[in-house]
Amino acid sequence: MLKIDTQPVVYYSQLDEDHFFTWAQEIPCIKSIDRGYLHIQESEVDEQAMRDLLAILDRYRLSAKPLAALCTPENESWFKDEDKFWYQDVFGSF
Numbered sequence: 001m002l003k004i005d006t007q008p009v010v011y012y013s014q015l016d017e018d019h020f021f022t023w024a025q026e027i028p029c030i031k032s033i034d035r036g037y038l039h040i041q042e043s044e045v046d047e048q049a050m051r052d053l054l055a056i057l058d059r060y061r062l063s064a065k066p067l068a069a070l071c072t073p074e075n076e077s078w079f080k081d082e083d084k085f086w087y088q089d090v091f092g093s094f
Contacts, residue, residue, distance in 0.1 A: 001031070002040040002066060009060045020060055027052045045070050050079065054086045064089040 011017035024030050029044040040053070050070065057064045068090050071079055080091060
């Protein structure tokens with residue numbers, strides 16, 4: 001299970017926080033949100049789920065570096081595309 005820390009998120013209102021957690025819970029590969037972590041079931045991350053993860057992490061300014069562990073031969077052709085907005089955050093210098 002991959003864990004992503006949500007502690008750095010700054011919410012600008014209660015509704016903003018509610019939307020974050022509602023959105024996260026709608027991504028099928030996110031199995032739980034516990035103690036400030038998104039718990040992601042790697043085997044359930046398909047292309048749509050990956051794009052949703054990339055979007056929510058970018059929108060709420062969370063590091064996407066943990067998603068590099070989800071790069072597979074099946075998704076590498078589009079996931080490691082250097083022209084995509086997420087490339088530097090996921091695969092840039094550690």
